Amino acid sequence: MTLDPDLKSRILQAVEDGFAEQVSFTQQLVQTPSLRGHEHAIQDLLFRNLQSRGYAMDRFKMDRAAIEAHPGGSKYSDDHSDAPIVVGIHRPRDETGRSLILQSHLDVVPEGLHDMWDDPPYSAKIDGDWMYGRGAGDMKAGAAANIFALDALRRIGLQPAATVYVQSVVEEESTGNGALQTFLQGYTADAAFIPEPEEEMLVRANTGVIWFQVQVRGVPVHVREMGEGANAIDAATRVITALREMEEDWNAEKGDHPHFEDEAHPINLNIGKIEGGDWASSVPSWCNIDCRVSIYPGRSAEDAAREITERVKTFAQSDNFLSNNPPKVVFNGFHAEGYVLEPGSEAEAVLERAHEEAIGAPLQSFMTAGYLDTRVYALYNKIPALCYGPKSRNIHGINESVSLSSVKKITQAMALFIAEWCGTEDITP
């Protein structure tokens, strides 16, 4: 049942009318730091904002044992967050429509070097169309959009005619365990929607992501006898070379993977962090490299992890030093499979109509090579999982920002989507 033109106009205007408030709330979210493990305050902020709107509230911890026992669960490390998961629940008077999960994550990635930023990373400064700050795009603008798309319907006296869960999670940037916990807790619906910064496009296919650390140990000696010792930093750089070969091999297989065959380089291996040695004048005895690599949808994380371990082992056997001191591979974060949103779902059709109305152009879909929580809904809830959101710049980078005009249009598309997907009913009959 498509929306009638008058309702569509009223919804678009209602988003417009609430947008100043939405921008202000987004700024408040950006100004609240929420690095991994430090999302307690912001989750409470979101809890209060949902509760004050009258939603039924649920708040729960992640269950480490259940997560680690699940094939989609990532191993815990010391850095794992124990901030709670927050769910605000709208229940209609009459459950006549299709239910919906609106998910966001409020954890953000590290700021990087502050002196590279034009303004402090949590300034939420607005310059023209752009709001700046770590997490502005990824994905505090989306977290606010979830709430304000629903608010727009309320503003014109309507509410979804089906259950809507507004789910705010953490650990999206490191393990995906937050989203998995909502599944383990039993939350499900007829579709899931996550407004990540996707350039006003729909994610058609998404790689899995694996984190691992390679730990190299060497035999340190005085530099004057350098030939006799093994430099663990030098050895680690040789392991990197071997891992880059694996990356190339995986990219060479792209023809076998629908949605990836036209990408120049769909599989990215990132050497994200390196630490080794104690000081300049000792041959370093240790070096750890933290890596992140993507895997094609359809390949289990377990299988890919096995190959990574095997590759490092095989390379080490061919290396003079490493054969006697085999490096250790530790999986310490993402252990997640990718997914494909199969074309043809009714949920996608509804989003196509909403998008065209709000943006004025046909909806495009694309492949993205980063982790997305939508994989939980696609793989385990087995429901249509739509990842779609605003234009952004430099997410995970310096001077991250999000386009406010795009956020407004995306919120309009979301409000239209909710109205058609869930149907609407009057707030006061």
Place this chain on the structure above:
Amino acid sequence: MTLDPDLKSRILQAVEDGFAEQVSFTQQLVQTPSLRGHEHAIQDLLFRNLQSRGYAMDRFKMDRAAIEAHPGGSKYSDDHSDAPIVVGIHRPRDETGRSLILQSHLDVVPEGLHDMWDDPPYSAKIDGDWMYGRGAGDMKAGAAANIFALDALRRIGLQPAATVYVQSVVEEESTGNGALQTFLQGYTADAAFIPEPEEEMLVRANTGVIWFQVQVRGVPVHVREMGEGANAIDAATRVITALREMEEDWNAEKGDHPHFEDEAHPINLNIGKIEGGDWASSVPSWCNIDCRVSIYPGRSAEDAAREITERVKTFAQSDNFLSNNPPKVVFNGFHAEGYVLEPGSEAEAVLERAHEEAIGAPLQSFMTAGYLDTRVYALYNKIPALCYGPKSRNIHGINESVSLSSVKKITQAMALFIAEWCGTEDITP
């Protein structure tokens, strides 16, 4: 005036008689941790031990401004020690002999990974002929030998017939500023002697050493857009490759440098420490590498530093990313020129006789490619500077140890050297 056979025997026996006590004191030194900046307690321990023997005592701070203004001074960094320099002074009744500096350093290098050690790094455990522990060889055994070689003369009622300075410094492992401060303070003598662990050989030539840090900055992005960002860790590994070319060029010049022409690889570049990036899933925006390289004697540190800076600059200009983001080279430690002990000095002749008596074989000399404090005495005091000491294993490494039988023989050689170099007088005439 060579020593008479009876006196030689008595001196050898006196070292023997004091050796149990010497081993015990060496253990106490090894059991006292003295990493850079944390040598206060051990310098006080040495102060008390010298003072209790009746030496006149001097204790003074390093003078940063004077050190940094001196061509042999190394730049300070935040890690620079401010532990004091300790000097114990023996003055004879009649100044008839040649004066002497006996120097040691009590700072030690980092332990490396503790779990790689068979026993804790400060155990000072004795197993057969070997005493284990960080600093056992480099150079707490030598610091004790300085004191116990003089004690041996006392044990037979003798003392040097010339002024002897027992100088205990710090910062030998990182800048050489401790030894330089003794020069700036005005301490000098007719010769200097440092019992570093030199395998019972005399150091003929010694490289200079330079520390520097290369700081690479990148433009971080989300891993999904990796091609657009520059990975600072990857860029740093390219800089390492360029530095290795410089190392090879310098080694290729070895034919022009007497005492180095027969060494397989006299110039060592050590990538001692690396740190970069914040976590696995962000393209790293920064990477710092801490390097240490040796330079031939006769080349000033300033000149070598200029070439290092120039090499990094030139390489960066040829690199797509680095040309827009030139790395910074910071000199943050050793800035020291090498030296040659010219053959033919009377000091060396005296040591040859002492060595042959104590060890039973002719004294051999060799080139060493690490920093030595003797450079201060050779280059600035312009006096014969003898670096000669016991057999050791794995200095700067794991399970560092020193041979106790070698320490005993070296101490005997030192006592004989002192007796002949300074001459002797009775303690109570």
